[in-house]
Amino acid sequence: MGVATxxxxxxxxxxxxxxxxxxxxxRLTKGILSGEFIAIYFSHRGQEGVAAALGAxxxxxDQLVTTYRGAHDHIGKGIPLVDLFxxxxxxxxxxxxxxxxxxxxxxxxxxxxxxxxxxxxGIPVAVGLALAAQLDGSDRVVAVSFGDGATNTGAFHExxxxxxLWNLPLVMVCQNNLYAEKTxxxxxxxIKKISARATAYDIVGVTVNGNDPDETxxxxxxxxxxxRSGGGPxxxxxxxxxxxxxxxxxxxxxxPKEQLAEAEKNDxxxxxxxxxxxxxxxxxxxxxxxxxxATAAVNAAVKTVAAAEFPAVExxxxxxxxxxxxxxx
Amino acid sequence: MQxxxxxxxxxxxLGLDQALxxxxxxxxxxxxxADPAGGIIGVTKGLSTKYGxxxxxxxxxxxxxxxxxxxxxxxxGYRPVxxxxxxxxxxxxxxxxxxxxxxxxxMTAGRLTQPLTVRTATLxxxxxxxxxxxxxxxxxWFMHIPGLKVVMPSNAADxxxxxTTAIFDDDPVLFIETGALYGxxxxxxxxxxxxxxxxxxxxxxxxxxxxxxxxxxxxQAVAAAEALVAEGISAEVIxxxxxxxxxxxxxxxxxxxxxxxxxxxxxxxFAGPGAEIAAAIQEELFGQLAAPVVRIGARFTPVPQxxxxxxxxxxxxxxxxxxxxxxxxxxxxxxx
Numbered sequence: 234m235g236v237a238t239x240x241x242x243x244x245x246x247x248x249x250x251x252x253x254x255x256x257x258x259x260r261l262t263k264g265i266l267s268g269e270f271i272a273i274y275f276s277h278r279g280q281e282g283v284a285a286a287l288g289a290x291x292x293x294x295d296q297l298v299t300t301y302r303g304a305h306d307h308i309g310k311g312i313p314l315v316d317l318f319x320x321x322x323x324x325x326x327x328x329x330x331x332x333x334x335x336x337x338x339x340x341x342x343x344x345x346x347x348x349x350x351x352x353x354x355g356i357p358v359a360v361g362l363a364l365a366a367q368l369d370g371s372d373r374v375v376a377v378s379f380g381d382g383a384t385n386t387g388a389f390h391e392x393x394x395x396x397x398l399w400n401l402p403l404v405m406v407c408q409n410n411l412y413a414e415k416t417x418x419x420x421x422x423x424i425k426k427i428s429a430r431a432t433a434y435d436i437v438g439v440t441v442n443g444n445d446p447d448e449t450x451x452x453x454x455x456x457x458x459x460x461r462s463g464g465g466p467x468x469x470x471x472x473x474x475x476x477x478x479x480x481x482x483x484x485x486x487x488x489p490k491e492q493l494a495e496a497e498k499n500d501x502x503x504x505x506x507x508x509x510x511x512x513x514x515x516x517x518x519x520x521x522x523x524x525x526x527a528t529a530a531v532n533a534a535v536k537t538v539a540a541a542e543f544p545a546v547e548x549x550x551x552x553x554x555x556x557x558x559x560x561x562x
Numbered sequence: 563m564q565x566x567x568x569x570x571x572x573x574x575x576l577g578l579d580q581a582l583x584x585x586x587x588x589x590x591x592x593x594x595x596a597d598p599a600g601g602i603i604g605v606t607k608g609l610s611t612k613y614g615x616x617x618x619x620x621x622x623x624x625x626x627x628x629x630x631x632x633x634x635x636x637x638x639g640y641r642p643v644x645x646x647x648x649x650x651x652x653x654x655x656x657x658x659x660x661x662x663x664x665x666x667x668x669m670t671a672g673r674l675t676q677p678l679t680v681r682t683a684t685l686x687x688x689x690x691x692x693x694x695x696x697x698x699x700x701x702x703w704f705m706h707i708p709g710l711k712v713v714m715p716s717n718a719a720d721x722x723x724x725x726t727t728a729i730f731d732d733d734p735v736l737f738i739e740t741g742a743l744y745g746x747x748x749x750x751x752x753x754x755x756x757x758x759x760x761x762x763x764x765x766x767x768x769x770x771x772x773x774x775x776x777x778x779x780x781x782q783a784v785a786a787a788e789a790l791v792a793e794g795i796s797a798e799v800i801x802x803x804x805x806x807x808x809x810x811x812x813x814x815x816x817x818x819x820x821x822x823x824x825x826x827x828x829x830x831x832f833a834g835p836g837a838e839i840a841a842a843i844q845e846e847l848f849g850q851l852a853a854p855v856v857r858i859g860a861r862f863t864p865v866p867q868x869x870x871x872x873x874x875x876x877x878x879x880x881x882x883x884x885x886x887x888x889x890x891x892x893x894x895x896x897x898x
Contacts, residue, residue, distance in 0.1 A: 329671045337665075341670075341673055346634075347637065349661070351657055351661050351662075354658065354661065356630070357626055357630020358634040358637070358662060360631045361633055362634040362635070362637060363634070364635055365634065365637075365640055366638070368617075391622070391625075391627035394627075395621065395622060395631065398622065552671050553709055554709065554711075555672075555732045558760075560806075561708075
């Protein structure tokens with residue numbers, strides 16, 4: 234895959250997103266482990282390069298479906314941080330008013346139409362969104378993000394076949410972090426490359442180094458362009474790693490120490506920072522300012538959300554139905 | 563309004579036709595639904611020819627993706643009508659209905675909605691020997707899902723009127739058709755008539771006992787009521803039409819009058835919809851009842867293939883008449 238021909242503007246955008254993703258993850262991890270917050274959270278630490286590249290490759294009007302491990306995808310698409318923290322902590326100022334939670338955040342304003350806690354289940358929904366885009370005659374593209382484990386579900390295969398059959402404007406992004414919950418990928422599938430699964434549906438499949446944001450961006454952009462121009466779906470497999478395990482508090486006993494050490498050495502965040510500095514196009518001061526801005530934004534959002542109330546008991550039965558008049562109570 | 567006698571199959575086809583004509587966002591998805599097949603039983607015949615194969619869209623045999631695609635299209639402003647051929651196949655797709663469609667409004671505080679309809683059919687009671695996996699009556703499962711609506715019509719006119727309401731409802735609706743009733747004829751309004759959900763139909767007025775049913779069970783309820791006239795028993799028959807929501811006011815008003823109630827359905831008697839109906843009656847009218855509420859439902863067994871034992875698994879008219887005679891005597895039912 235051709236690399237490192239990105240404009241400094243795109244690289245700056247990617248780094249800004251990665252800095253924000255890392256700052257959010259660091260703050261949530263610290264807050265949950267210290268008991269400051271009570272929240273369920275599935276860390277994306279180590280996968281920032283994939284989500285930043287995807288976010289940078291999509292337009293504002295494009296749509297995205299993600300998973301319970303999707304805070305980075307949301308940030309890539311532009312969710313306001315107060316909304317993100319408020320959804321995770323279940324506060325009344327959350328757009329979903331305490332009825333979503335980490336696994337279920339939707340942000341239609343930024344184009345993230347669904348986050349699902351059901352592994353694989355978002356992919357058919359993305360097919361429906363892409364079908365709607367096609368029927369509308371719009372140039373909207375739909376991306377769906379999922380893990381390696383999702384590609385073993387029937388939903389993935391049903392959806393990939395349907396998307397290919399109907400030539401839908403869909404980009405399927407597999408963030409292969411080498412573990413499905415606590416089981417390594419080579420214990421759950423015989424194939425070496427998940428992108429090979431595209432062959433079965435006669436669509437393009439590519440594998441990229443997800444820890445290289447520039448390479449990933451190039452692949453995402455090509456897939457998005459293919460979808461937008463009527464070329465149909467693409468399966469992009471981005472190889473990466475989940476540095477903090479399945480959920481915060483995971484002891485990661487199932488990850489060999491050498492593998493974890495190697496993954497930490499390949500952490501895309503410091504590596505990308507080093508690349509930008511080495512390229513000569515970015516100064517230490519500029520990147521430090523981006524990081525400080527991300528930290529400040531996160532701290533401000535956490536302060537606002539921490540001060541907010543949980544929803545009032547009276548709101549329990551709201552939004553079950555459009556018209557609750559005859560519904561059971 | 564002009565009416566025409568037609569089958570329930572024809573009435574559902576007409577309801578779909580009118581919805582497709584009325585709103586360009588109505589989109590049909592399902593296995594075999596496009597012409598020339600027009601559906602496994604022919605419910606959607608002619609519609610893809612009239613509205614195009616984009617809007618009346620054949621799908622692979624991929625139930626999870628059919629409902630998932632309906633959820634996604636609904637998120638993008640469409641009113642999808644997904645067909646899951648038989649209710650026995652719903653478990654393959656139920657994740658999308660249970661975990662996405664039914665909860666979307668709630669989990670987004672109303673910012674995203676799911677104006678979708680899932681049409682499916684039960685073959686229970688057809689006596690075709692389809693056996694245990696193609697004869698189930700599973701509506702009670704879906705009554706446990708907050709956010710969903712469950713409809714089960716018993717006649718052609720109701721099928722068209724309730725389907726129209728389902729398609730234009732802003733919440734997800736499971737519309738369960740009954741194979742044994744597809745050929746049943748009745749007079750159907752040709753124009754658009756939407757029957758509201760949660761509005762039961764008193765199909766036969768009576769004074770002594772209320773027989774509550776829906777779908778295929780209603781046929782037996784009506785037959786039993788007619789047979790009991792000879793014994794001087796006047797039975798009121800209520801068709802619930804929708805199981806979520808249930809029209810409790812109509813049921814309670816009737817039972818307050820008759821003081822006796824029998825609930826009939828093809829779903830299993832154990833934990834069937836009748837349990838909820840009976841509980842509500844007894845909670846509200848305990849002191850006024852002349853006899854315990856009796857439930858008639860299928861035996862708690864998979865449906866067998868051979869005709870003798872298949873028929874024995876389901877309730878029949880004499881089960882209903884026997885139950886009515888028991889409540890008329892005020893004698894407690896012996897649980898089989």
